[in-house]
Amino acid sequence: MSAEAITANGHEHGSHASPSFYWAIGGILTVITAVEVAIFYIPALAGVLVPLLLTLSAAKFVLVVMFFMHLKFDSKVFTGLFLSGLVLATFMTVALIVLFQVLPKYKF
Amino acid sequence: MSQAATVAHEDHHYTSTGLPSWKVGFWAFIGSECLFFASLISTYMVYKGRSVVGPYPEEILDIPLTSISTFVLLMSSLAMVLALDAVQRGSKKLTLIWLGGVIVLGAGFLGFQVYEFNHFVHEGLTIGTNVFGSSFFVLTGFHGAHVAGGVIWMITLWILAVRGKLAPADSLKVEIAGLYWHFVDIVWIAIFTLVYLIQ
Numbered sequence: 001m002s003a004e005a006i007t008a009n010g011h012e013h014g015s016h017a018s019p020s021f022y023w024a025i026g027g028i029l030t031v032i033t034a035v036e037v038a039i040f041y042i043p044a045l046a047g048v049l050v051p052l053l054l055t056l057s058a059a060k061f062v063l064v065v066m067f068f069m070h071l072k073f074d075s076k077v078f079t080g081l082f083l084s085g086l087v088l089a090t091f092m093t094v095a096l097i098v099l100f101q102v103l104p105k106y107k108f
Numbered sequence: 109m110s111q112a113a114t115v116a117h118e119d120h121h122y123t124s125t126g127l128p129s130w131k132v133g134f135w136a137f138i139g140s141e142c143l144f145f146a147s148l149i150s151t152y153m154v155y156k157g158r159s160v161v162g163p164y165p166e167e168i169l170d171i172p173l174t175s176i177s178t179f180v181l182l183m184s185s186l187a188m189v190l191a192l193d194a195v196q197r198g199s200k201k202l203t204l205i206w207l208g209g210v211i212v213l214g215a216g217f218l219g220f221q222v223y224e225f226n227h228f229v230h231e232g233l234t235i236g237t238n239v240f241g242s243s244f245f246v247l248t249g250f251h252g253a254h255v256a257g258g259v260i261w262m263i264t265l266w267i268l269a270v271r272g273k274l275a276p277a278d279s280l281k282v283e284i285a286g287l288y289w290h291f292v293d294i295v296w297i298a299i300f301t302l303v304y305l306i307q
Binding site (some may be wrong): 016019022023025026029030033036037040049050053054056057060061064065067068069070075077078081082083084085086088089090092093096097100101 | 125127131132135136138139140141142143145146147149150153154156171172175178179182183185186188189190192193196283286287290291293294297298300301302305306
């Protein structure tokens with residue numbers, strides 16, 4: 001990718017999406033949040049509540065990062081910078097939960 | 109490249125990749141902020157269920173109220189991206205409307221948080237009551253401080269727009285402020301699920 005292909009703000013493809021597209025993303029985020037709250041109150045879903053909530057939350061996270069933060073349209077350098085921190089952070093969180101919440105339940 | 113973009117190209121410093129150095133640096137900052145908030149969320153998760161005295165999360169967390177504040181913050185992100193679009197299109201009127209929207213919605217979210225903290229203290233939950241109180245107030249307090257910083261940032265941009273100093277060539281300023289605002293939003297997406305909904 002040449003430097004000439006990148007616009008002043010670092011976008012590979014020039015402009016972003018249209019306002020109507022952003023409104024659509026806002027609508028989807030609202031619906032997902034409503035679904036999250038609704039399933040929280042449904043006792044029948046208690047067994048699958050955690051994976052469901054984590055999946056819905058991840059979907060909201062990805063929508064905001066890709067379209068509102070424009071990572072889908074921007075240089076992959078920005079994606080790399082963000083993911084390097086996010087992956088390290090995820091590993092750290094999982095490691096600490098395993099060390100202090102999961103392993104103490106087992107007797108070695 | 110458009111004329112506005114050419115002007116911006118002259119105003120901003122660029123790295124050897126051709127990317128604006130401000131934006132590269134800010135994404136690196138956001139990467140480091142991921143680790144900062146992950147450490148706070150990890151602390152909350154590690155101490156989850158280990159309080160020996162109440163109030164406990166299931167007794168005190170108000171899901172309907174927090175759902176509304178979550179919606180408010182999500183809509184502020186929508187207003188932010190529309191503000192950036194307005195700046196890039198050179199519409200001063202829409203820029204003022206949407207930046208004003210971000211300020212009002214951000215302040216509204218902070219209002220919900222102040223109400224929640226005040227309610228918890230009246231219910232007997234302070235930062236020193238139990239490990240839930242300590243980890244909860246530190247995590248949500250730092251997030252609230254980030255939102256407060258963002259609101260101040262948006263007010264400065266709004267004042268620039270009022271004075272006519274936010275032209276399409278200055279859109280990088282709004283874009284970087286937007287990155288910060290959306291990051292604060294995605295952190296709340298994680299907090300809302302991990303702290304409030306998964307009890």
